[in-house]
Amino acid sequence: MAKEKKLVEAITSMNEDFAQWYTDVVKKAELIDYSSVKGCMIIKPDGYAIWENIQAELDRRFKETGVENVYMPMFIPESLLNKEKDHVEGFAPEVAWVTHGGSNPLQERLCVRPTSETLFCDFYRNLIQSYRDLPKLYNQWCSVVRWEKETRPFLRSREFLWQEGHTAHATAEEAEERTVQMLHVYADFCEEVLAIPVVRGKKTEKEKFAGAEATYTIEALMHDGKALQSGTSHNFGDGFAKAFGIQYTDRDNQLKYVHQTSWGMTTRLIGAVIMVHGDDSGLVLPPEIAPTQVMVIPVQQHKEGVLEKAAEIRERLFAFGVRTKLDDTEKSPGWKFSEQEMRGIPIRIEIGPKDMEAGQCVLVRRDTREKTIVALEELESRAKELLKNIQNDLFARAKAHRDAHIYDAHSYEEFTECVTEKQGFIRGMWCGDQACEDKIKEEFAATARCMPFDDKEEIASVCVCCGRPAHKLVYWGKAY
């Protein structure tokens, strides 16, 4: 019993110290390990399997919209990175530089890609000649490097995994349409698959991507009331095309610049899942992305027939398309329960001699701990139904929590009160002046998370910062 307590006690309570709770969960749930390279993490089997599930589903959704995958080199020559002025200013301070190949110094330094706009532009310049070559809808799955000073597993690490889509279009309208389309792909994915509600909107000029004309974002609220930017989609207009000379001959025989977009999602999503759904017993995974959806745990497994019956349950569910495992190790059932809870496995099935006698087993939900007794003949359908309910309930619970942490501020005084005393999104009007954003960031460490698409109401007529007339509604918040 001492050992079992230890596993549970090892996690800090989330209300006591949310940051420490997070660090405890990523380690104890065996999602990551630290490596000997500062700021780079090892993604362990359970962490990587979550990423594989995210990848498979996102990739399917991309391909449905006509996107094709490619692979670009991981290195960018310095001269290529320097071609677009805003872009290089945004990224150069945090890139890793390769200076030697073997024992020879390179003629030109190469940076390890922090993002691949410049490589795609260089590629598109040669590839695109005619309107017949458009649009190009390419994506790649890879890792990128940003030499951050402070790092946290999944949320901010020097190397992380992501996908980056890069498209080229004949017209500005098409590019804008694709930028918004991909944002909705991201938002739907977050809500339907990760069970995380998001606010869809546009970034301010200050917060947009280096080199973009417009950046769209989805913003999620973590359990501690801080925001997490969970996916962004950028419209570059013809800025990169002009810097790189990407032109095509249109139907009217005129030479025109293409219009481009890019959009990305990262392993940071795993951090979002942890911080939205997790609790003091550890991880809570939405069934859609859980590497293991059901863990079968035999009770009194030394008794005749128990292990066989547990194995049979595992086999039946597995054959039914449920990702199921059996824990038949020598550990005690209590220890196994704690492990299953820590790892966030959505359902555990308890089966012992008494259940066998009654022709039943016990399904326990990870999220609510609710127990359901299920007749063995109904096992498959009931397990699948329960997984569906858990998925839906996780979303509903996260949405209720998020909605309960959105505050309206109509003036500077109300804004100050919200931002200092509450944790969550603050809805407040903004005049459009960057000086106000700067002031709010400096005073409160809060930023304009986004100007929402679907919420254009003017909750007040003046800017929450300067009191001048304002027509833009902004979601403000402190962010990861």
Place this chain on the structure above:
Amino acid sequence: MAKEKKLVEAITSMNEDFAQWYTDVVKKAELIDYSSVKGCMIIKPDGYAIWENIQAELDRRFKETGVENVYMPMFIPESLLNKEKDHVEGFAPEVAWVTHGGSNPLQERLCVRPTSETLFCDFYRNLIQSYRDLPKLYNQWCSVVRWEKETRPFLRSREFLWQEGHTAHATAEEAEERTVQMLHVYADFCEEVLAIPVVRGKKTEKEKFAGAEATYTIEALMHDGKALQSGTSHNFGDGFAKAFGIQYTDRDNQLKYVHQTSWGMTTRLIGAVIMVHGDDSGLVLPPEIAPTQVMVIPVQQHKEGVLEKAAEIRERLFAFGVRTKLDDTEKSPGWKFSEQEMRGIPIRIEIGPKDMEAGQCVLVRRDTREKTIVALEELESRAKELLKNIQNDLFARAKAHRDAHIYDAHSYEEFTECVTEKQGFIRGMWCGDQACEDKIKEEFAATARCMPFDDKEEIASVCVCCGRPAHKLVYWGKAY
């Protein structure tokens, strides 16, 4: 007609200049493009989709044997790379060094991983404490960098995609068993999926991996008679474990070193597919890995109902699980045929007004160009059957070609004749002395490809190089 001829004429004949033919095919079949980073390639949609198909099937086979995926950092601190002597000597001359993060010099240089043995060892040292923690069967899919001087698309590039499996075991026997098991997974995959026959065997001491006790290999024969090492599996014994201090407490309470393996396959496999199956019209893809298995090409598509019928055929096959596309562009049918052949799409379906009248369509095999008239009601079953036949025939043809290019040499004279006048594998006995390997390499640029598992016959009693007594049968060859 001029345009159509151009596409075909653009390829060098393989008998005229095999190297140029290869370069033409990778470009014209749109598998790769060159990038502005010397020696690094861009993998285009068709090339990447082949890799995705290879990945999916290999990954499935790995997981069936209990392997789990993880992700390790792409950087290795110099001190970590230096821990195993043979290993660092093998790789240090060809690694890319990162020396700066942003504008600051790093305290310690980091190399971009050329392979990840050292990272896995560092990880395992902390992870493995007890016999209960064993075995560890981890794999990762990633890109690696080796600063090669001469590069060729897929075959040898400075960055390439691969998987690297790294396992740790309690005993030497288990490690040896896993090493050989994975080699057979590779070999079966090559034969069943890529339709490439391979020789399975062991590398000589000279040819083994830097730091390994034993390296096993599968060797394939390209159309030009040169060998391609297509996958390797290494048994490290406890060498790395001793260098890194990876110990576990066994059941008997004794502290013991683990025994390790690693095994890898790369995008080089795509090069093998090209060079084994391709012909003077371009790529020929085995149906199992073809991104598009069937291309539907309407004939006289301006005639009423033709495009609709072609679309219907595409829909029906797609719904039946056949990867099918429709080419409804404005190009001429002849031009489309050439493109489909260049891209190696296993079957094209021709459908025109006369076929519609007769309730049929024409299936044309890419490999033999054989035409089959198929009644539309039998479309799905006949197409699937034909894909299966193509897959089998490609293997049979490659095997016949390979077997016809294996030569037995019983003496130095016969060896000299074979290696200078024939193209293929040369079977010849070897005394076991590395001096003989060195001599053969220097004189003929040929190497010991492997000592085969399944062919232990002694075809002669003396070494093909020195004439001394010899008991080891070796497949010799010139290799990519």
